[in-house]
Amino acid sequence: MWIQKTLTLKPRPRGFHLVTQELLGQLPELGRIRVGLAHFFIQHTSASLTLNENADPDVRRDLEAHLRQLAPDAAAHYVHVLEGPDDMPAHIKASLMGASVSVPITDGRLGMGIWQGIYLGEHRNHGGPRQVVATLQGEAREA
Template sequence: MQPVTQQFLHRLSVQTRGQSLTDISREITAALSTHGAGDGLVTVFIRHTSASLTIQENADPDVRTDLLSAFDRMAPEDAPYVHTLEGPDDMPAHIKTALTDTSIAIPVERGRMVLGTWQGVYLFEHRARPHRREIVLHFIGGSKEP
């Protein structure tokens, strides 16, 4: 591993289409390339309490469909929640975020995330309507060699 020669913050703005899993792997890879990242660690952080991050299979879309269904069964909109000011999908969204992650740390080797063959990084939108979500990347590590 190279000595630490750089760190940077990079912000991504992602438009969701409502409850869904949006693959953001390409955007993260592009940011790493733009900043000349080499070997190190990228932390991916979402600045919201009703959306989250997950690493999931990126090959079969049925996995994402089944995940959405499973989370809806775990935190249904029609449960008797106390917090209802922002609509019936808000409290279930907070529960789903609590069950997943708001940040993920991923090793980076030669400027690329070290993910498994069928893995992708996903923004997990838990609200019913579309939102613009902000994700902050923090990289620390070496610079890409010339």
């Protein structure tokens, strides 16, 4: 069985945001799969998806703080500046973090560890809604 849908994540401010439940809320089909793979791909070059700890909010703050040091806004050496001081650093951060995550599906649920969640890395000050293509592939559960 193959299922593919384009999901919309609500707009968020710059930073890292747990979006696992928002994604799952748009994928009731996941419950039909006994064993398989879920792949999530963000269709933007200034935002990212990553898998990380879902319990301590300090992880989100530290990820953002570290990336701001790695790729600061308005650095003098940026050439791509027409879309604002946060645009080029957003592209750098998105490339570093990645555009997709893959998670096993086990008995109709994502097979993540107990302390894992899917993060949206919003790297623009005002990124807007974000589109994520979700592809589910697997063997159907018995009815």
